[in-house]
Amino acid sequence: MKWYKDHYDVIVIGGALAGLSSALMLAEKGKDVLVLERHNLPGGIATSFVRGGIEIEAALHEMMSIGPEGNRLKVGKFLEDMGVHVDWLKVPEAYHASLPGLEVTLHPGLETFAREVDAEVPGTYDKVLRLLNLCTTVFDSVNELSIHPMSKLKMLLKHEAFVKTAGYSTQEVIDTFDLPQKAQDLLAPYWIYVGTGFQTLPFTIFSVLMADYIGYGSYIPHKFSHEMSLKMAERAEAMGVQIEYRQHVEKILVKDGKVYGVRTARGDEIHADYVISAAYPNKVYTSMIEPITEVPEKAIKMVNGRRLSLTAFSVIMILDKSAEALGIRDYSIFRGDTMDTEELYKDLAGLGPYRYLTCICHNHGNPDATPKGTCSFSITTLPRVDGWKTVSADDYDRVKHEVAKQMIDDMSKYLGVNLLDHILEIVIETPMTIAHYTGMWNGCIYGYAHTMEDHIVARLQTAEEEKFIEGLEFAGAHQISGDGMGPAVTNGRKAAKNVLDDMKKKEAAK
Ligand SMILES: Cc1cc2nc3c(=O)[nH]c(=O)nc-3n(C[C@H](O)[C@H](O)[C@H](O)COP(=O)(O)OP(=O)(O)OC[C@H]3O[C@@H](n4cnc5c(N)ncnc54)[C@H](O)[C@@H]3O)c2cc1C
Structure with missing residues (x-):
């Protein structure tokens, strides 16, 4: 029996959240889609694994853009519209901030x-609320503009707050609110989710982060992030998408500046009009395009010009007592010895000890997360890729264990309990694990850094110029909406929309 058809409308490289979102949207429009995934299961980083008979979340702390039942935000709504019904649980808190002079759950x-910030830093209620309302206005504009681009004049008239703040950094805008440092510190913990210090983080990005997470709260799937991946893959197959696992795409085939298919490691040459790639542009333009002479110089300049963002180092543990018994009171703890985001960003270039940690105890959001009388506790930091590139194969094991031990010791001291005495299972995920597992460039999970020169608004404007090869689209953290599971879905949808728009244009020109 022939494994592949002679031709597909679209081949999607990578069966994780971004790729599956593209596939769902294309299948819904009746397109013939093939997804090729190098692993034996869907989801990429959105997955779980089993140790000692216990299923363990591999990555997800919390997801944005889901929203409550009946009022879903864009990602929650898209999944429902596609017939992907995830059992969402609302995360009970924004975060517990453990910072110098502050121990506050918000x-x-x-x-x-x-109100909670005001209780800690009296007299700040009005200013904090005004700032959050401004974030919400900007967030609404971003959502509208990403779907309906409009002229500069219309933008000025309809989206004044967005236009006014677009050229400013987060710190510049926060400074205009004249907030005491402690209140600013309480607003800052999520910065790590976008991986750029406030002096260089565009206020637009901060707005999206705060309006979404603080305004609507965050969510997790009941059966871990893999519930979402599996349900997306099942639904895509039910809609006619062909998904093939253990199929590594080695080459994207191009002729006269136009994509015509892919070649897998097994040697299959498969043909399609469009290819959507989860693999980073860095990887695609340096080693996947065949022949390499089809790679325009501009594409290489583009990837060289962009700064890679963060990777992850995570210590995931199953502990032998309940969260309550171990004194773990919160779902999410952000802990740092400063909240100066520029200082912390510098620190992320090294190999530890890391000064800013983010910890999750899933049991507080999902009582079924682990068997009764146990709990899960993960300690994560998100280093820059640079430092980890310097670790040699000989040193890897030592460095990995040293960094993990420092993180466990730090949180043991904080919790007043020696976590090492309570570990039933432990897994250490490093940038190398991520690079190996997903093939992500240097293990980078966050795509390209958000900077004042290169952010969502600028990327929307340069998107057309960055189409270097006809029929080739990208879907993943490296695209316009940036990093995270929610944005991965949005990036996947955008890639599918680009393909559908192009198909329509070609149809109209016939
Ligand atoms: C420890 C950790 C914690 C995180 N916490 C959160 C969180 O709390 N909230 C959040 O929103 N996000 C979080 N993230 C980030 C989030 O997981 C990712 O941004 C998101 O899952 C990326 O999805 P993706 O579809 O873009 O890519 P990936 O999940 O990286 O998937 C890419 C897929 O493409 C496949 N692939 C790549 N190259 C090829 C090829 N050549 N041929 C075939 N297949 C290929 C890979 O096998 C993989 O399945 C976390 C990540 C980590 C590591």
Whole structure:
């Protein structure tokens, strides 16, 4: 029996959240889609694994853009519209901030959050709420503009707050609110989710982060992020998408500046009009395009000109007592010895000890996360890729264990309990694990850094110029909406939309 058809409308490289979102959207429009995934299961980083009979979340702390039932935000709504019904659980809190002079748990909801900051730093309620409302206005504009691009004049008239703040950094805008440092610190913990210090983080990105996470709260699937991946893959197959696992795409075939198919490691040459790639542009333009002479110089300049963002180092543990018994009171703890995001960003270039950690105890959001009388606790930092590139194969094991031990010791001291005495299972994920598991360039999970020169607004404007090969689209953290599971879905949808728009244009020109 022939494994592949002679021709597909679209081949999607990578069966994770971004690729599956593309496939769902294309299948819904009746397109013939093939997904090739190098692993034996879908989801990429959105996965779980089993140790000692216990299923363990591999990555997800919390997801944005889901929203409550009946009022879903864009990712939650897209999945429902596609017939992907995930059992979402709302995360009970925004975060616990453990910072110099601060031990505060804050909850989602703009007014609730502002009230809780005010309880800690009296007299700040109005200013914090005004800032969060500004974030929400900008967030609404971003959502509208990403779907309906409009003229500069219309933007000025309809999206004044967005236009006014677009050229400013997060710190520049926060400074205009004249907030005490402690209140600023309580607003900052999520910065690590976008991986850029406030002096260089565009306010637009900060707005999206705060309005989404603080305004609507975050969510997790009941059966871990893999529930979402599996349900997306099942639904895509039910809609006619062909998904083939253990099929590594080695080459993207191009002739006269136009894509015509791919070649897998097994040697299959498969033909299609369009290819959507989860692999980073860095990887595609340096080693996947065949022949290499089809790679325009501009494409190489583009990838060289972009700065890679963060990777992840995570210590994931199953502990032998309940969270309550171990004194772990919160779902999410952000802990740092400073909240100066520029300082912390510099620190992420090294190999530890890391000064900013983010910890999750899933049991507080999902009582079924582990068997009764146990709990899961993960300690994560998100280093820059640069430092980990310097670790030699000989040193890897030592460095990995040293960094993990430092993180466990730090959190043991904080919790007042020696976590090492309570470990039933432990897994250490490093940038190398991620690079190996997903093939992501240098293990980078966050795509390209958001900077004042290169961010969502700028990327929307340069997107057309960055189409270097006809029929080739990208879907993943390296695309316009940036990093995270929610944005991965949005990036996948955008790639599918680009393909559909192009198909329509070609159809109209016939
Ligand atoms: C420890 C950790 C914690 C995180 N926490 C959060 C969180 O709390 N919230 C959040 O929103 N995000 C979080 N993230 C980030 C999030 O997981 C990713 O941004 C998102 O899952 C990326 O999805 P993706 O579809 O773009 O790519 P990936 O999940 O990287 O998938 C790419 C897929 O493409 C496949 N592939 C690549 N190259 C090829 C090829 N040549 N041929 C065939 N297949 C190929 C890979 O096998 C993989 O399945 C976390 C990540 C880590 C590592």
